Each structure stands twice: as C-alpha cells, then as structure tokens.
Amino acid sequence: MKQIRLGSSFGTDNLEVHTCDIPAPGHGEVLIRIRAASLNYRDWEVINGQYHTVYGPGLVPLSDGAGEVVDTGPGVSALRAGDPVIASFWQGWHSGPLADSLHAETLGGPLDGMLSEYRVLPQQGLVKAPSHLDFAQAATLPCAGVTAWQALVTEGGIQAGDRVLVQGTGGVSMFALQIARMHGAQVIVLSSSDAKLALARHHGATATINYHSTPDWADAVTAATNGHGVDHILEVGGPGTFAQSLSALAVGGQINVIGYLGGKQGQINPLQILQAHARVRGIAAGPTSTLEHLCIAIEHNGITPIIDREFDGMAYAQALNHLTSAQHVGKIVLNL
Ligand SMILES: NC(=O)c1ccc[n+]([C@@H]2O[C@H](COP(=O)([O-])OP(=O)(O)OC[C@H]3O[C@@H](n4cnc5c(N)ncnc54)[C@H](OP(=O)(O)O)[C@@H]3O)[C@@H](O)[C@H]2O)c1
Known part of the structure; x- marks a missing residue:
C-alpha cells in the first residue's frame, strides 16, 4: 500500500510517498481502506513545523479520514467488513472531560494520520458514518465538525x-x-x-x-x-x-x-x-462520543457538510495550497 510521510525536513515539498505492507488488525483492532481524508489548518501547521507541538520525520499527516472496514481482529463486535467508518480525532478520549493523560493520542501527530491507503485503528476510535453521506462528506467530520459541536452543544x-x-x-x-x-x-x-x-x-x-x-x-x-x-x-x-x-x-x-x-x-x-x-x-476538538452525537444529529436532520473542493489523493500539495490561499468556504477533501 501507499502512504505519504513527512521527510527529514518540514514543508509540503518534503512529503514523500512510501510503499509498505498492508497491516493486519490485532485484538480489538480494525483494518480500514481509507477512501477520503479532509484537510484542517492544523495539518498544514504540522507539515510545516508551525504547530504548537512539533512532530518529527516519518509522520503520516492528516487527522481526518473515512473509509470502509476491510478486516477485524479478535474481540471486535461492533463493526464488520464493509461498514463505512470515520476515525475519531482523539483516539484515546472516548467521552467526558479531557484528561492530562490523553495528550499524546491525536491522529495526524503524534499518531500517524490518514494520508494512507490503509490504516489499523482500535474499534473504540471508530464511529459508523451517517448512511446519507459519501466518504468525502464523512471525512470532514472528525476535527472541524466535532469542534463546532463540542463548543455549541456539549459545552x-x-x-x-x-x-x-x-x-x-x-x-x-x-x-x-x-x-x-x-x-x-x-x-x-x-x-x-x-x-x-x-x-x-x-x-x-x-x-x-x-x-x-x-x-x-x-x-x-x-x-x-x-x-x-x-x-x-x-x-x-x-x-x-x-x-x-x-x-x-x-x-x-x-x-x-x-x-x-x-x-x-x-x-x-x-x-x-x-x-x-x-x-x-x-476547546480542543472533542471525544469520540461527540463524533457519535454529531453523526446521529446530521443523519436525523439530513444535513450534508459544506465541501468547497475535492482533490485526487496524490494532489495533496495542491490541496494544501488551496487551504492556505483561504479561498475556500467549508472543507477541502482528498479522495484516496
Ligand atoms: N481547538 C481545536 O480543537 C481546533 C479544531 C479545529 C480548528 N482549530 C483552529 O481553528 C482555526 C480555524 O480552523 P479551520 O479548520 O476552520 O480553518 P480554515 O478552514 O482554514 O478557515 C480559516 C478561515 O478563517 C478566516 N480567518 C482567517 N484569518 C482570520 C482572522 N484573523 N480573523 C477572523 N477570521 C479569520 C478566513 O475566512 P474568510 O476568508 O471568510 O474571512 C479563513 O478562510 C485554526 O486556527 C485552527 O487551527 C482548532
């Protein structure tokens, strides 16, 4: 499979295409074929070494992605092959208030992110996508959507x-x-x-x-x-x-x-x-429970996220430039 990693220095020009084996899911884990990833301003900051926490070489960037379940490890009961899923921005924050101990568990830095054809994640860090959304729309929810819901509704x-x-x-x-x-x-x-x-x-x-x-x-x-x-x-x-x-x-x-x-x-x-x-x-985005509530609410209300533009996955540099040009309204998506 292909994935994009940050090279030995920062900057979009230093993102590198790597080829590696498709990982196997362990106990309680799920293998996902990622179909779409969305961009957040944070991703640009991480790639350019400008985020408040600096992450090192080799990181797979982008926190937000959606795809379909390909395989499940032992102990996985809530998901099965073919389910459309969204990865939660905070992998270890399931519900309730944010605890100090969770600070190292966000996708796209320090955990490898979603600019990858496949990804293994714990089932507790995944939420079933709303049935009326395609993968591009579903991929917009984990950071920006959850942040807005956490601010206005949860808090x-x-x-x-x-x-x-x-x-x-x-x-x-x-x-x-x-x-x-x-x-x-x-x-x-x-x-x-x-x-x-x-x-x-x-x-x-x-x-x-x-x-x-x-x-x-x-x-x-x-x-x-x-x-x-x-x-x-x-x-x-x-x-x-x-x-x-x-x-x-x-x-x-x-x-x-x-x-x-x-x-x-x-x-x-x-x-x-x-x-x-x-x-x-x-507000620091929100837990997986907030992503679940957001998915239920937008499905019941038939809401579709506002997408400015979709790019092919390999046009990630062009998509990041579009983000920083600030010409967009709503979200920018990469189809993988
Ligand atoms: N704390 C969290 O959990 C969390 C989560 C997500 C995002 N964020 C942060 O929230 C900010 C927005 O994120 P985003 O993903 O929505 O970014 P985005 O999609 O890149 O949107 C940025 C937009 O903000 C407006 N803007 C730019 N500079 C501004 C300024 N000085 N004052 C007011 N508006 C300005 C511009 O809109 P117009 O062209 O319409 O003026 C620009 O297009 C970023 O700083 C990001 O890092 C934080």
Whole structure:
C-alpha cells in the first residue's frame, strides 16, 4: 500500500510517498481502506513545523479520514467488513472531560494520520458514518465538525433563539453555522469576502459582516442583535479578534477559544470578562462520543457538510495550497 510521510525536513515539498505492507488488525483492532481524508489548518501547521507541538520525520499527516472496514481482529463486535467508518480525532478520549493523560493520542501527530491507503485503528476510535453521506462528506467530520459541536452543544448547551457569532467561513465556522441553525439559533457570520458572505447567507446565516470593510465589527454585531449581543462565539482569530469578541458578547455569553489565525500573542483585559459575565473556555476538538452525537444529529436532520473542493489523493500539495490561499468556504477533501 501507499502512504505519504513527512521527510527529514518540514514543508509540503518534503512529503514523500512510501510503499509498505498492508497491516493486519490485532485484538480489538480494525483494518480500514481509507477512501477520503479532509484537510484542517492544523495539518498544514504540522507539515510545516508551525504547530504548537512539533512532530518529527516519518509522520503520516492528516487527522481526518473515512473509509470502509476491510478486516477485524479478535474481540471486535461492533463493526464488520464493509461498514463505512470515520476515525475519531482523539483516539484515546472516548467521552467526558479531557484528561492530562490523553495528550499524546491525536491522529495526524503524534499518531500517524490518514494520508494512507490503509490504516489499523482500535474499534473504540471508530464511529459508523451517517448512511446519507459519501466518504468525502464523512471525512470532514472528525476535527472541524466535532469542534463546532463540542463548543455549541456539549459545552455550550445551545438553545433555540440563541445568537451565535462565527468568524470566517472555514471548516469549523461553517459546521458551527449548520449546527446552530439545526438548533434554531440565529447566526452572524464574519468574513473578509462579500462573495463568501453571500454563500453563508445561502447556508442559513441570519446576518453577515465583512470584517475588512467593517473592522470595528463588534458594534455591527451589537446592532444586528438589537443591542443584545451574541450568546456564543467561536473564536478562531485569537489575539486579533478576542477583544472585539468580548465587546460583541451578551451578558453571560460564552466564548469558545478555538484558533489563533490572527497570531499567537496578545493582550486581554480581565475587567471586560467580568463586566460581560463572560464564560471563556478552550476547546480542543472533542471525544469520540461527540463524533457519535454529531453523526446521529446530521443523519436525523439530513444535513450534508459544506465541501468547497475535492482533490485526487496524490494532489495533496495542491490541496494544501488551496487551504492556505483561504479561498475556500467549508472543507477541502482528498479522495484516496
Ligand atoms: N481547538 C481545536 O480543537 C481546533 C479544531 C479545529 C480548528 N482549530 C483552529 O481553528 C482555526 C480555524 O480552523 P479551520 O479548520 O476552520 O480553518 P480554515 O478552514 O482554514 O478557515 C480559516 C478561515 O478563517 C478566516 N480567518 C482567517 N484569518 C482570520 C482572522 N484573523 N480573523 C477572523 N477570521 C479569520 C478566513 O475566512 P474568510 O476568508 O471568510 O474571512 C479563513 O478562510 C485554526 O486556527 C485552527 O487551527 C482548532
């Protein structure tokens, strides 16, 4: 089988094609033929040595993938050959809160990821794919979809009528838009592009703001909510957006700190957190149980993930360039 590994130095140009034997599943393990993998910003950071944890040569990148079960080892009861499955981003985090001991168990670094024709994984780290999704759609769920569900539903307890703010139109933000609409919430979308905002309205955004033409967007968010502010924010800008997020928040609202696209250093005024009665928390994707809940919900509601573009598996460099060009809305997928 073929798989792509990081060579002796970082960068997309240093990804190498390797040929090796198809692995056999051991006790409690499942052999999967991976059919699709999706890209996350984190994958680009890992490949380029820019992630907050640096992983060494030889790593198979990409955390997210879906495929079909080919074979099962002894002790596997929940899955059988032919089942369509999705790999959970956190292999060892099954449910409940994140524990310190789990920090080394994510796919695409430090564990080998999904840019591979076959992969053996424990059955507990796999979830059956929703029956209405193809492999490309199923492969978008583990990191971006789970992160949005963990923030809004598992941790956030979103209610019908709540107001949600998402920043940008990337993978996490578009899943948050779909999940919030599914729960009867209103969603305000920020983007650098009017064309992307038109697409966001097509997908159910109730208000849109261009953060380039309206750099002080917190006032526009307050106006769009009749002075109330938003109840949930998915913070992907980090230091570049956090102060405005606090200004745009309703009293008692929640900020989910997810990304740092606007830089890694910044200043926070704690008094603003106090005045807004804000609840601020970090979100690190979510456990396998969150992936299960997400799959059930999108199947029952007939939701399909928003895919910007699909590439052939060997066009991984082109696909990564498309991700960093930030021209996409939603997810980018490689078909393997
Ligand atoms: N903590 C976690 O578990 C977790 C999980 C997934 C992702 N993340 C992080 O969350 C962030 C987004 O991930 P993603 O996969 O959705 O990325 P993505 O698909 O690459 O989307 C990024 C989009 O964010 C918008 N953006 C870029 N810079 C921005 C800024 N300074 N302020 C506001 N918006 C900005 C742009 O949208 P427009 O062109 O529309 O403006 C861009 O297309 C990344 O930092 C990623 O590492 C964290």
